[in-house]
Amino acid sequence: MKKIFTFGIVSLLYTLSLNAQNWVSTTPESKKVVLEEFTGIRCTYCPDGHKRANKIKSDNKGNVFLVNIHSGGYAAPGAGDPDMRTPEGDIIDDASGLTGYPSGSVNRFKTPRAENRGNWSASANTILSQSSPVNTYVKSFFDRKTRELTTEVEVYYTAKGTPNNKLTVMLTQDGILGPQTGGKTYYPENYIGDQYVHNHVLRDVLSPGGAWGETITNTDSSNYTYKKYVTTLPESIKGVPLVFYNLNVVAFVSESDNNNILTGYESKVDYDPTGAVNLSLKNKTATPSGLCIDPFKPTVEVSNPSSETVTSFDLTASINGVGSTKTFSGSIAPGEKTTIEFDQLITPRGEYNVSINGFSNINGGDLFDTDQSNDATEISGIGFQKDAYSYYKIGFNSGIDANTGRWIKSNPGYLPVGQYGHTGGAMLYYLDSRGVPNQPGEIVTGEVDFSNTSDPIVSFYYAYSDGGLGGSAPKFEVKVSDNCGVNFSNVQTINCEETGQPVPGSNQIYLPTSGEYKLVTVDLTAYAGKKVLISVAGVPGSGGSALWLDEIEIGSESKIASIEDIKIEGLSIYPNPVNDILNISFDSKELAHATLMDIRGVIVTEFDILNGESSLNTSSMSEGIYFMNIKSGNGVSSIKVNVKH
Numbered sequence: 001m002k003k004i005f006t007f008g009i010v011s012l013l014y015t016l017s018l019n020a021q022n023w024v025s026t027t028p029e030s031k032k033v034v035l036e037e038f039t040g041i042r043c044t045y046c047p048d049g050h051k052r053a054n055k056i057k058s059d060n061k062g063n064v065f066l067v068n069i070h071s072g073g074y075a076a077p078g079a080g081d082p083d084m085r086t087p088e089g090d091i092i093d094d095a096s097g098l099t100g101y102p103s104g105s106v107n108r109f110k111t112p113r114a115e116n117r118g119n120w121s122a123s124a125n126t127i128l129s130q131s132s133p134v135n136t137y138v139k140s141f142f143d144r145k146t147r148e149l150t151t152e153v154e155v156y157y158t159a160k161g162t163p164n165n166k167l168t169v170m171l172t173q174d175g176i177l178g179p180q181t182g183g184k185t186y187y188p189e190n191y192i193g194d195q196y197v198h199n200h201v202l203r204d205v206l207s208p209g210g211a212w213g214e215t216i217t218n219t220d221s222s223n224y225t226y227k228k229y230v231t232t233l234p235e236s237i238k239g240v241p242l243v244f245y246n247l248n249v250v251a252f253v254s255e256s257d258n259n260n261i262l263t264g265y266e267s268k269v270d271y272d273p274t275g276a277v278n279l280s281l282k283n284k285t286a287t288p289s290g291l292c293i294d295p296f297k298p299t300v301e302v303s304n305p306s307s308e309t310v311t312s313f314d315l316t317a318s319i320n321g322v323g324s325t326k327t328f329s330g331s332i333a334p335g336e337k338t339t340i341e342f343d344q345l346i347t348p349r350g351e352y353n354v355s356i357n358g359f360s361n362i363n364g365g366d367l368f369d370t371d372q373s374n375d376a377t378e379i380s381g382i383g384f385q386k387d388a389y390s391y392y393k394i395g396f397n398s399g400i401d402a403n404t405g406r407w408i409k410s411n412p413g414y415l416p417v418g419q420y421g422h423t424g425g426a427m428l429y430y431l432d433s434r435g436v437p438n439q440p441g442e443i444v445t446g447e448v449d450f451s452n453t454s455d456p457i458v459s460f461y462y463a464y465s466d467g468g469l470g471g472s473a474p475k476f477e478v479k480v481s482d483n484c485g486v487n488f489s490n491v492q493t494i495n496c497e498e499t500g501q502p503v504p505g506s507n508q509i510y511l512p513t514s515g516e517y518k519l520v521t522v523d524l525t526a527y528a529g530k531k532v533l534i535s536v537a538g539v540p541g542s543g544g545s546a547l548w549l550d551e552i553e554i555g556s557e558s559k560i561a562s563i564e565d566i567k568i569e570g571l572s573i574y575p576n577p578v579n580d581i582l583n584i585s586f587d588s589k590e591l592a593h594a595t596l597m598d599i600r601g602v603i604v605t606e607f608d609i610l611n612g613e614s615s616l617n618t619s620s621m622s623e624g625i626y627f628m629n630i631k632s633g634n635g636v637s638s639i640k641v642n643v644k645h
Helices: 046-059 087-095 117-128 557-565
Strands: 034-038 066-072 103-106 133-143 149-159 165-173 176-178 195-198 203-204 212-218 224-232 247-256 259-268 280-283 299-303 311-319 322-332 337-342 349-360 375-387 391-392 406-407 414-418 428-430 439-447 454-463 477-479 489-495 519-523 531-539 546-556 573-576 581-585 592-598 605-608 613-619 626-633 635-643
Touching: 034 046, 034 117, 034 322, 046 066, 066 165, 066 247, 066 259, 103 117, 133 165, 149 247, 165 224, 165 626, 212 428, 224 322, 224 375, 280 349, 280 375, 299 414, 322 337, 375 406, 391 439, 439 546, 454 477, 454 531, 454 557, 489 519, 531 546, 546 557, 592 613, 605 613, 605 626
Parallel strands: 034 066, 066 203, 133 259, 349 406
Antiparallel strands: 034 103, 133 149, 149 224, 165 203, 165 212, 165 247, 176 195, 247 259, 280 299, 299 337, 311 322, 311 349, 349 375, 391 546, 406 439, 414 428, 428 546, 439 531, 454 519, 454 546, 477 489, 477 531, 573 581, 581 613, 592 605, 592 626, 626 635
């Protein structure tokens, strides 16, 4: 019994005449399979194990039962993650003899008990072909008022069994949502929105005797054993809710502790269905076409096929990783539907992804949704802001700049790094042994307005080293679209030259210094007077150490040359001195970039200023003098900022 539970248990044992039997079969049967899968939320290949186990179960309906045991280091939760570990699961894990995750024990009939996921199917088929000396049956009912779970088990021996068999009854839960490393790669269909669905999760052992269950004292042929367990369930275990309509019980008989499961049975926990509904979500967002996209709001349709009128509920949305809640208040009668628009805007910056999930707090908690599979929808695509700027500089000093996007269509092997740039950070392209030769990794800007520009250019810095690895050198391709991404034209291809070498004997990739970067300038005069999307793509060759990209600068060639001498008109930074919130505003609505440095010249933070207004929270910064540099298409200004708490 789980010691963290403060509930009582009644265990009744009867050795009765056959007439007392109600559900268990008295006819000899083949063995059933109990697959205990050892898993964890940080285990990359565990989703592949989940998928394989579910396939074995679906191929052998009513004969295979799954228990997912979250244990070991991969099961340790991070902040905000569900903790699905159990003391009993840890004991079973420790005794399994596993050497890695995922592993699984099929009826504990091998030594070591745990084996590789590639062997589970064959082991299950071996077990299913064998006859069993014993049959079992389990049923369970949850009282929603008292939270009492009443579980009844019947065991019947059709042949004589070995002495001291054990009866184990486990409580499992489906539909626990959370993260899962490797889930999108190995089991992408097992998601609701952006949350992985954890099923068959061991939550507790209901039978006395801990992990291995309690002893069946009489295993003679024709012996019948009845057990009844009354368990008061808590609302949650380790902060993970026990959702009553997602619970199952698995009962099985083994020959002894951790040894040879003979047969098993599984039942879904029954309950009073009053208040059960099945709401569903469907994406109704009018997604803009093309790549030049104005901000838009996510919209969903909610259907109510149940017999209850729904008056309120909460939906959650995650827009590019930022969460929000939308509360519906109104009336959706049985068989009706309604459309709900979120207040938050989707502002495309390259790839965008929105996940919307329901339903919680239905009618103030009086109703509950029993089917999670239709409770989520996703909105995703690629887009860039229209009329984003006429001048812009992409520094890569703090990730990807606003109005800029990584276009990950063929090459995922590039990422922003916060150092080793011409100034600050840079974009790093790994080259050797990455399996992406000749596949471009593109940086695409928001729509650039060259309507009043007669001498447009794009320039950037790069650094590259072959590092003695050989192979073809990388290159950069500069492409432009004047029809919002319907097609791009290649303007110039730059074949990269080596600019430096890795540190000798370090076994490191090439880490360039600022002075090793090479400047490239590309003439865009052909696009003067137009609005365009610009792509700068690093294209790895077949070898080499590393390629770096930094400081993509777009705008008028003459204005870029003189921009350092022009002050930004109407610039105001206040209050100064500042205690918490520093406000920045200026007359022009053109996009600007702000860099805050300390008195030593070390960059503290960088951010973009949209529509001529922004703010910075300085409450966690140390007191002292800082310098705010602001650069826009109209000029550059530097102002001293005094942080004083």
